[in-house]
Amino acid sequence: MLDKAIHILLSRKFAVELLVIMVVLLILGTSLPDISGMTPREAETLQAAKPLLFRISAALQLQSLIASPYFLILPLLIFLSTAACTARRSRSGARKEGGFLHEASGASDMGPEEIGALLASERWRVTRSGDSITADKGSFGFWGSIVFHLGLLLIFVAVVISSLTQFNAELLLTEGFPVRLGRDTFVKIYKGNGLASLPPATVLLRKFTSEYENDVYEKDFAAHLLIDGKEREVHVNRPADIGDFQIALHRFGFAPSFRITDSTGKEILNATINLVLAGGQEDSFRIPGTPYEVQARFFPDFATEGKRIGSRTPVPNNPVFLLRVTEQGREMGEGLIGLNRTETIGGLTITFDGLNYWADMIVSRDYGLWFFAGSVFLIVLGLAVRFGLSDKQLVVTAGEGRISIRGWCKYYPMFFEDQVQRIIDKAAAGKYNSTS
Amino acid sequence: MNPVEGFLLWSSIFVLLFAFFGYLTGTVFKKERLFTISHRGTLAACVLMAAAIGVRWIATGHIPVMGTYENSLVGAWTVVVGLVVAGRYFPRGTLLSLVLLPLALLIVGNGIMTNAVLAPLEPPYQSPWLYVHVLFAWFAFGAYLLASTVGGLYLVRSRAEGRDGVERIREFLPPLRKLDEICLRFIIFGFITDAVMIGAGAIWARGLWGRYWGWDPIETWSLISWLTYGINLHLRLTLGWKGKKAAWVALLSFVGILISFFGFGLVEGVHTQIMKPR
Ligand code: HEM
Numbered sequence: 001m002l003d004k005a006i007h008i009l010l011s012r013k014f015a016v017e018l019l020v021i022m023v024v025l026l027i028l029g030t031s032l033p034d035i036s037g038m039t040p041r042e043a044e045t046l047q048a049a050k051p052l053l054f055r056i057s058a059a060l061q062l063q064s065l066i067a068s069p070y071f072l073i074l075p076l077l078i079f080l081s082t083a084a085c086t087a088r089r090s091r092s093g094a095r096k097e098g099g100f101l102h103e104a105s106g107a108s109d110m111g112p113e114e115i116g117a118l119l120a121s122e123r124w125r126v127t128r129s130g131d132s133i134t135a136d137k138g139s140f141g142f143w144g145s146i147v148f149h150l151g152l153l154l155i156f157v158a159v160v161i162s163s164l165t166q167f168n169a170e171l172l173l174t175e176g177f178p179v180r181l182g183r184d185t186f187v188k189i190y191k192g193n194g195l196a197s198l199p200p201a202t203v204l205l206r207k208f209t210s211e212y213e214n215d216v217y218e219k220d221f222a223a224h225l226l227i228d229g230k231e232r233e234v235h236v237n238r239p240a241d242i243g244d245f246q247i248a249l250h251r252f253g254f255a256p257s258f259r260i261t262d263s264t265g266k267e268i269l270n271a272t273i274n275l276v277l278a279g280g281q282e283d284s285f286r287i288p289g290t291p292y293e294v295q296a297r298f299f300p301d302f303a304t305e306g307k308r309i310g311s312r313t314p315v316p317n318n319p320v321f322l323l324r325v326t327e328q329g330r331e332m333g334e335g336l337i338g339l340n341r342t343e344t345i346g347g348l349t350i351t352f353d354g355l356n357y358w359a360d361m362i363v364s365r366d367y368g369l370w371f372f373a374g375s376v377f378l379i380v381l382g383l384a385v386r387f388g389l390s391d392k393q394l395v396v397t398a399g400e401g402r403i404s405i406r407g408w409c410k411y412y413p414m415f416f417e418d419q420v421q422r423i424i425d426k427a428a429a430g431k432y433n434s435t436s
Numbered sequence: 437m438n439p440v441e442g443f444l445l446w447s448s449i450f451v452l453l454f455a456f457f458g459y460l461t462g463t464v465f466k467k468e469r470l471f472t473i474s475h476r477g478t479l480a481a482c483v484l485m486a487a488a489i490g491v492r493w494i495a496t497g498h499i500p501v502m503g504t505y506e507n508s509l510v511g512a513w514t515v516v517v518g519l520v521v522a523g524r525y526f527p528r529g530t531l532l533s534l535v536l537l538p539l540a541l542l543i544v545g546n547g548i549m550t551n552a553v554l555a556p557l558e559p560p561y562q563s564p565w566l567y568v569h570v571l572f573a574w575f576a577f578g579a580y581l582l583a584s585t586v587g588g589l590y591l592v593r594s595r596a597e598g599r600d601g602v603e604r605i606r607e608f609l610p611p612l613r614k615l616d617e618i619c620l621r622f623i624i625f626g627f628i629t630d631a632v633m634i635g636a637g638a639i640w641a642r643g644l645w646g647r648y649w650g651w652d653p654i655e656t657w658s659l660i661s662w663l664t665y666g667i668n669l670h671l672r673l674t675l676g677w678k679g680k681k682a683a684w685v686a687l688l689s690f691v692g693i694l695i696s697f698f699g700f701g702l703v704e705g706v707h708t709q710i711m712k713p714r
Contacts, residue, residue, distance in 0.1 A: 019667050026660050098673065235559065236644070237643050
């Protein structure tokens with residue numbers, strides 16, 4: 001039983017079949033509709049219209065596929081098969097198998113001695129027995145193949161380490177509001193390993209800066225943080241460290257402060273609100289404990305053109321909100337409001353008394369990366385050695401006015417045949433010239 | 437587009453068009469001289485395009501990797517470089533050129549129709565790993581493209597073998613065994629550079645999104661492509677596939693790469709998400 005399993009694992013055909021299955025599953029996975037990303041209604045519609053497609057997608061769509069324990073069997077088999085094959089091959093060492101054979105012969109006055117010297121001068125490793133000479137080159141390439149497959153195995157190690165140690169969560173910071181890191185401070189925790197070892201640091205978004213070239217093109221965004229009182233600048237792509245964890249800038253937006261009183265003069269809101277809006281887009285917020293909802297459109301650099309209103313640039317040079325107040329869905333009124341102004345809109349008195357940024361940070365930890373990077377290094381090194389040193393061997397017999405070569409090469413027969421021919425030509429020229 | 441860049445690019449386009457018609461006329465009317473001129477034209481266009489890329493690089497202060505125009509410019513250039521490299525193995529280089537020159541022109545034409553404005557590198561792209569990632573992505577893409585083209589030409593030649601008119605094909609295509617080996621070499625080159633591309637992308641992603649692999653559609657397709665060429669190599673090197681079978685696999689494998697490449701603009705993955713106020 002075990003013997004049979006090992007036999008299958010060692011089979012080269014089986015390895016290819018596993019890879020083909022993997023590729024087919026991944027192609028299906030990316031092409032099928034993603035049910036987990038649909039709204040419940042969309043999912044229901046699909047289920048009603050195409051029940052079969054719905055069922056297949058639910059099982060094989062990439063996100064479901066990679067989460068399924070059954071899917072793990074496949075990489076596991078690939079791992080075992082690669083491991084078994086690599087172990088056996090390293091034990092048995094380099095063998096001249098597969099590849100191409102080529103025979104050629106020609107006239108030559110050179111004896112075995114001279115032919116050996118000729119080959120040695122061209123960096124062949126020469127061994128002689130009687131009239132026959134064996135010359136090797138690039139047999140070290142075999143070990144490139146082993147290193148390459150070891151690199152492949154290391155990827156699996158990296159993935160396992162990642163899935164056991166990975167932490168990845170979203171932390172929302174608003175300018176001026178400190179946050180103490182802990183389980184409850186995250187908006188969303190995607191991967192929760194090692195939360196306990198997260199230092200309970202206090203993080204404050206002291207200031208957020210955005211730079212645009214000619215006020216149009218995004219150039220630099222930076223969150224200026226105080227982490228336990230220490231200044232850290234986090235730019236996109238340039239994260240900072242908190243212990244073993246990394247904190248990276250993911251998204252940002254505007255957080256206006258509004259003070260609102262109702263028609264009786266009672267203050268019903270005084271808060272800084274994180275709005276999710278790009279210039280000109282809408283977001284809305286409810287006023288807690290009241291029937292009011294406010295829809296907000298933001299113009300960072302407000303300008304009018306005839307009757308049209310808009311934003312000249314994405315830079316908050318002249319921040320203005322267009323606010324629409326509704327009471328239980330009924331529209332009460334709408335109006336524009338600039339920074340540090342007070343307006344009455346839909347019966348509410350609204351003061352826009354501050355504009356800050358919010359920054360959405362990704363706090364993460366992943367020890368797998370270094371194994372992954374290491375495996376890519378081994379893979380590239382191994383392949384370069386394997387294919388850069390073309391493994392080949394010549395068995396040459398010389399004497400009585402003739403030279404004949406039986407050659408074997410692992411790859412590149414065309415190149416090899418030319419090379420064999422050149423040797424024959426040199427031998428025919430009769431004289432071994434060490435400078436040639 | 438900067439005026440010097442525009443001049444260089446348009447000149448290269450005209451030279452490429454000229455070379456294409458040179459090859460076409462040369463093939464149809466058997467004019468040997470036209471092949472030589474067209475070959476020189478292709479070389480000149482390659483240099484002109486490289487200069488256009490260099491000028492743009494200096495003008496924007498960053499490697500041209502952003503947006504359809506810059507990607508098309510570098511992509512078309514990669515195809516022309518590939519043509520120059522592989523063309524050495526093809527008698528007169530003509531058949532390969534007749535396939536690849538229109539392709540390069542299509543890619544660059546598609547790019548020119550989009551916005552070619554000079555803009556600084558957006559923040560997510562500001563990473564040295566990106567340079568490695570993009571450079572090797574182009575190497576890999578170019579090599580795979582050539583592998584499939586050579587695979588296709590293998591099939592053309594093998595169909596022609598033993599029929600009338602085969603002499604004509606022989607004038608333009610190297611022997612089958614040679615085509616087979618050239619195809620293998622491009623697959624190997626692509627496979628290695630693809631691995632570097634994926635590795636650099638992963639390290640970049642870790643700093644940007646906090647994870648090195650996230651199964652987004654583009655990442656998954658890049659894995660699919662790499663595995664597909666891994667299968668190609670296994671079939672050829674461990675199971676000994678050669679000839680027509682291997683050529684078909686090389687040709688069809690490229691379909692996967694194309695989907696992944698054009699998926700760039702179409703698929704809603706993190707790869708298409710840039711830093712904007714949201
Ligand atoms: C599934 C388990 C695997 C097994 C049992 C296996 C086995 C082998 C063997 C025995 C060779 C040697 C060919 C020779 O020297 O004649 C080989 C070569 C090769 N394998 Fe794999 N392999 C596996 C997985 C993979 C994977 C996942 C890839 C990458 C996609 C891959 C890519 C290659 C490449 C590129 C070669 C040619 C270079 C060389 O000779 O080392 N292999 N494989």
